[in-house]
Amino acid sequence: MVGWFRITSYICVLKNLIPMNQLVKIINSSVGRKLIMALTGLFLCTFLLEHLYGNILLYNNDGGEAFDEYSHSMVHNLLIRIVEVLLFAAIIVHAFQGIVLTRKNAAARPVNYAIKKDSETSSWFSRNMMLTGAFVLFFIVVHLYSFFVPYRISGLDEGQAVSQLVKESFENGWYSLFYFVSVLLLASHLNHGFQSAFQTMGINNKKYSPLIKIGGTAFAVLIFLGFASFPVVFYFGWMG
């Protein structure tokens, strides 16, 4: 009985330390949900840069040695393993919140207009983030299945290097095309998402906003050119 009382009193103290009601209110509000989208989205952007850096090691003319070493070191780095959990969490939260927001937004307009000239006031990609996002999520699942699962869970064939697995995957034309299109849609998602995240975090002024917009587009182009180069280069066999 005394023990139970102690536990409940601990819970009460914890409740006072963390204002749960307020936290729930923030998370459930429209601006709060958008903030979650912005923060998880920007976190995923930093991962893309890191991932691109790793992939570029494939272009080292050393039979994939640098890339394999890098992959090996990533798996055996404790910090990376912790960030990896956060990364999966961010993907799930970003996707879940995106679906919740899309459903709420659709419910806010139950009857559509007979004629609506959206293209005169906003871009197609900014209006279809759910569509591009859903495709990218599908791509992530396929991508994990083709590289993450064999490398980390089921194990590679004996003597097979991960760089070898990458090169073999891109020898398949359909896979390379799918990868290319996915990266293109990812870039279009980033083109709106990157600058949109800053607006959601309240950063918008005459001086910096044009720079953020250009920066967002430049980031999207960099991600596209960077990642789309791998299927092209390996499919056409431009690298040995």
Next chain:
Amino acid sequence: MSETINLTLKIWRQKNSASAGQFVSYEMPGVSTHMSFLEMMDVLNEKLISKGEEPVAFDHDCREGICGMCSMFISGRAHGKLKGTTTCQLHMRHFADGEIITVEPWRAAPFPVIKDLVVDRTPLDKIIQAGGYVSVNTGSAQDANCLPVPKKDADEAMDAAACIGCGACVAACKNASAMLFLSAKVSQLALLPQGQPERKERILNMLSAHDEAGFGNCTNTGACEAECPKEISISHIARLNREFLGANV
């Protein structure tokens, strides 16, 4: 340019909120290009009344672009295709001879159709009632110089205060979000000294009222600022987001 044009109007007719509506076509020959859109609607209604038919119900009041009552979605655009204008300030010279014009009410779950082109916009009033005011009893007005306001802030507050609450932002937004309206009302008070005492409760209460009314969320596509007859910038929505962060941290 010829002085008159012939038009076909496709207008949404709905008896009341409970009944289903449909489009009805009306031929409008010899419309003077000097008329405003609402005057053209008046001519149509006079014709309908003389034929013993029910006139088209639509909201209107000042007819000089400052009251925010007129609210038509004209051929796919809120208040028509002209930038920075209300429907009453849209003139028929901007339409071509032989054009088919589709006229619809604002479409949003929080804005049910009352009749024809008239929608219930009281959810916008509910947002204001939740905190879009200064309730501190300040007694008689002070000398203006006692409350210094930087010119930049005064200008920005004035830009936000230009919002006439017409709801074009909601109508144009793909998510039927009222964020531009809400942000204009929050912004104008957040920038001025009189708005400071209630600053934190204001944003939280007004945002709750916005969400409870069933408006959608902002996805930063910028359709609202493109359609706003007062050309209010989405930089006010960024301020709203900052206010929200400031009130919670």
